[in-house]
Amino acid sequence: METTISDIFFDLDHTLWDFEKNSAMAFETILKKHGIPVDIAHFVALYVPINSKYWKLYQDDQVTQEQLRYGRLKDVFDSIGYEISDDVIHLLAEEYIHYLPQYNHLFEGTIELLDYLKPKYKLHIITNGFNQIQFNKLKNSNIDHYFETVTNSENAGFKKPNPQIFHYALEISNSKRETSVMIGDNIEADIEGALNVGIDAIMFNEHNIEVAENIKQVNTLLALKNYL
Structure with missing residues (x-):
């Protein structure tokens, strides 16, 4: 980056x-x-x-x-x-x-990636999922301890790609958009939503769908090490 x-x-x-x-x-x-x-x-x-x-x-x-x-x-x-x-x-x-x-299957490389990132960055979640369900997913899959804040559409009052959910996430995490990056699979909600508020973004493009050339993307989670 x-x-x-x-x-x-x-x-x-x-x-x-x-x-x-x-x-x-x-x-x-x-x-x-x-x-x-x-x-x-x-x-x-x-x-x-x-x-x-x-x-x-x-x-x-x-x-x-x-x-x-x-x-x-x-x-x-x-x-x-x-x-x-x-x-x-x-x-x-x-x-x-x-x-x-x-049921708590994670994508291949999730734990290795989080272990790699955790000492170097503050990690957060932004999800359109529902509060209690997302909390249970994080807890039951034993990855909740990696994240300092969890923003969801219920506590923020807005859904991605609405700019307000990103502003809310930045506020509660005491982060700055200029030094933040969003990683997600949805081109509209995650990538364009983040870019539209000035947050850099990397798409997890597991299925290798065609996206604009200017979009940073990876096909595996561990490939994020090339950026971070």
């Missing part, structure tokens, strides 16, 4: 915490528990893009937290033609939130 960096802000889901793998395990648990005879692999494959769609709507304040949790499951069941009552969908939505943080 050209500027001396003092603070690093990480996104959590899809960046450090392997959301897709943990989500699949949570669904396997609750669908089997309730005897719902669907192909779990097919269910999860449909859920991934539908969940992304609803998170984008939530990010843009077009759906509420409750609508996100219900709608993403309803759409999957509709997609596979499985008839299920609203009451059961609401129950599954609650149980999914309960079980999800209990």
